[in-house]
Amino acid sequence: MKKMKVFSLVAIMFIVSTFTLFAGVKIDKFKVAGNCDMCKTRIEKAALAVEGVSNATWSPKTKVMVVMFDEKKTNAHKIQMAIAKVGHDTEMHKAEDEDYNKLQGCCRYDRSGTKTKTKGHEGHEYSGCTRSQMNTGSGSCCDKK
DSSP states (O other): OHHHHHHHHHHHHHHHHHHHHHTTEEEEEEEBOOOSHHHHHHHHHHHHTSTTEEEEEEOTTTOEEEEEEETTTOOHHHHHHHHHHTTOOBSSOOOOHHHHTTSOGGGOOOOTTOOOEEEOGGGEEEESOOHHHHHHTOSTTEEEO
């Protein structure tokens, strides 16, 4: 009888700890512009540098990034901002021209028609904005919805 109580207690502790471990974990997918394996390394490294990101995988073929992160520590916005900072456009953030121009020739993807959308401050939708335009809410890219 005593062994049964101990076993039950251990089983309950295991279930609770497993639930707690995965409680804040989120998996998200989004598009990231890029071309090659050098892009893959740079994009994944930028995502993994964000505190709370435990896994990041980008496919040069599909241009899809899959990230696993702790929602208590970060979010998709911060991850995509870090990726844009190393020169790659994402669904939420367009890389600054200065960051894009630092990419090697084989990594420079076609930016024509690249639009990013982020719902932001006071009902504005930022479409195709740079980070500085989004931060100030200025520029023709800021359309009141």
